[in-house]
Amino acid sequence: MELTIDNSAYPYGTLIINMIGCFLLGFMYYFFVEAKKTINQLVAVVSTGFVGSFTTFSTFELEIFKMFQLDQYLKAISYFFVTMLSGLLFVFLGYCLSKLIIIKRKENK
Template structure:
């Protein structure tokens, strides 16, 4: 696996560093106290879902020929930017002083994230389709992303 995809490590690592710094910046700009809604994590995860949906419309369409863009932006930048572990920890911590708010945060984050991902993909499709390109939503270019489940290899 690594020998076939070793060239992707540097773009993923560089993207991860950028995404993590962006998340840290937002967390620093929007601190929250005990029992308060964790706005930084909420906004980070929702905007990350929106951007990932938008990115997928492009990497499954006009940018499907690029090998490094999806790993750099999707896995690296957005993977470093969004944070499931912080979301889970903040939900648990919030549950002590404000259990109702914790439940709202837990469910609200999932609903907002799914909605944002759908919106990003939908907006991306509109932009790509307006440019005359097709977006393949049900699959990916098998030459770029082979399906190991079907015995395909790069």
């Protein structure tokens, strides 16, 4: 059995899953660490364990590798940068949403 990845299309599925994971990590980081002052080990278990298993970094790397094998250099490089930059954006957005929710909850008390 051979592992096949569709290299004809842009890997939107992997990109979307990774962005959801980035958003969740940003959200959980503020919620647990900044606002709740939770123990860092607990945050590491939840974030690395749950969200880390949800995201698909290894698939992302394999897709880039396969693109290079197929001489799809521009596609591989664009995919890399789109993923890295949008990942930072989604961490930031998750962080901001979590912060907004915490601030609103404090105001309503």
